Amino acid sequence: MLVMHDCGLIFVRTRKTAGTSVEIALSGHAGERDIITSMSPRDEALRTAKGGRAPQHHLVPGHTPDKEPVPPGRGPGVRYYNHMPAREIRQLLGADTWDRYLTVCLERSPYEKVVSLYFHRHRTEPRIHIEEFIESGEFKDAFNWPLYTDTGGEVMVDVVIRHERLQAGLDALCARVGLPALVLPRAKSQFRPPDSDYHQVLTPAARRAIEEAYAPEFAHHGYSW
Numbered sequence: 001m002l003v004m005h006d007c008g009l010i011f012v013r014t015r016k017t018a019g020t021s022v023e024i025a026l027s028g029h030a031g032e033r034d035i036i037t038s039m040s041p042r043d044e045a046l047r048t049a050k051g052g053r054a055p056q057h058h059l060v061p062g063h064t065p066d067k068e069p070v071p072p073g074r075g076p077g078v079r080y081y082n083h084m085p086a087r088e089i090r091q092l093l094g095a096d097t098w099d100r101y102l103t104v105c106l107e108r109s110p111y112e113k114v115v116s117l118y119f120h121r122h123r124t125e126p127r128i129h130i131e132e133f134i135e136s137g138e139f140k141d142a143f144n145w146p147l148y149t150d151t152g153g154e155v156m157v158d159v160v161i162r163h164e165r166l167q168a169g170l171d172a173l174c175a176r177v178g179l180p181a182l183v184l185p186r187a188k189s190q191f192r193p194p195d196s197d198y199h200q201v202l203t204p205a206a207r208r209a210i211e212e213a214y215a216p217e218f219a220h221h222g223y224s225w
Contacts, residue, residue: 001084002026003035003093007177008101010093012086013037014144016113016120017106017163018184022170023082025182027052037082038070050185086148086156102177103156105148108163109223110214111198111207113142118201119192134206145216153216162221199225 002011002023011026013019020043027036030053038055039047048054059070063077072082079092086105090098108116118133133139148157161169170182202210207225211218218224 001035001037001080001082001089002030003080003089003101004030004177005033006031007179009173009177009179010089010098010101010103012084012089012103012105012148012157013082014105014107014147015083016116016142017108017144018166019106021184021186022106022182024050024052025184026179029179033057035080037080037084038072039082040072046185083147085146087150090156102158102173104159104161104173105144105157106161106163106166107144107148107217107221109198110142110210110217111202111223111225112163113144114139114206114210115196115198115201116192117142119196130201130206131203134209139206139210140213143214143217145214145220149216155220160221 001013002009004011004026007029009026011023013023020039023039024043024047027047028051030036034053035057036053036055037058038044044054055070058078058080060077060079070078074081080089086103117139118127118130121138122128122133145153148155148160150156159169159173161173167184170184173179174181
């Protein structure tokens with residue numbers, strides 16, 4: 001999650017949508033006043049290697065972090081965190097700032113997100129079967145709808161960039177806010193095998209479960225099998 005004051009941009013980070021790569025790229029253009037939330041130690045190492053600005057202004061004022069890295073999510077002293085819902089960001093920043101800035105998030109086909117999450121959580125063989133992954137309920141962890149909608153289900157962000165048109169969407173975004181074109185690092189893409197098309201990975205039962213659990217995303221964005 002990023003708040004970039006100079007260009008008036010708020011990036012609401014969603015799950016399994018290349019959000020890590022985009023946040024790393026954006027943080028390379030952030031300034032001293034901007035809010036940058038923390039990521040995992042592995043992703044922070046990649047951010048440093050790519051010249052991105054480190055986390056800043058994301059802690060409660062006056063809080064001194066422990067020697068261990070501040071966790072990416074909620075935690076003691078953490079004010080802004082990586083997968084923070086838009087409604088919480090708006091509340092902390094204030095409605096005036098939220099309304100003046102351009103707000104953006106990324107989204108992706110639920111089928112793709114679930115398969116990506118499956119291979120991210122189970123990176124090596126022998127993996128559990130996809131049906132077991134579905135039955136565990138873990139597959140719902142990539143449900144992004146609550147991250148960029150209000151409690152009534154209305155989309156709160158100005159722009160939703162679709163993963164299948166990611167580069168074109170980012171180019172348009174950067175042109176709109178006056179940022180240079182982004183060069184994305186390949187964060188986390190190594191976990192999913194190259195031949196893992198969701199049509200082959202997902203069983204009929206898995207497909208039905210995803211369509212039920214992610215129904216608002218299917219309905220709003222028009223994703224289909």
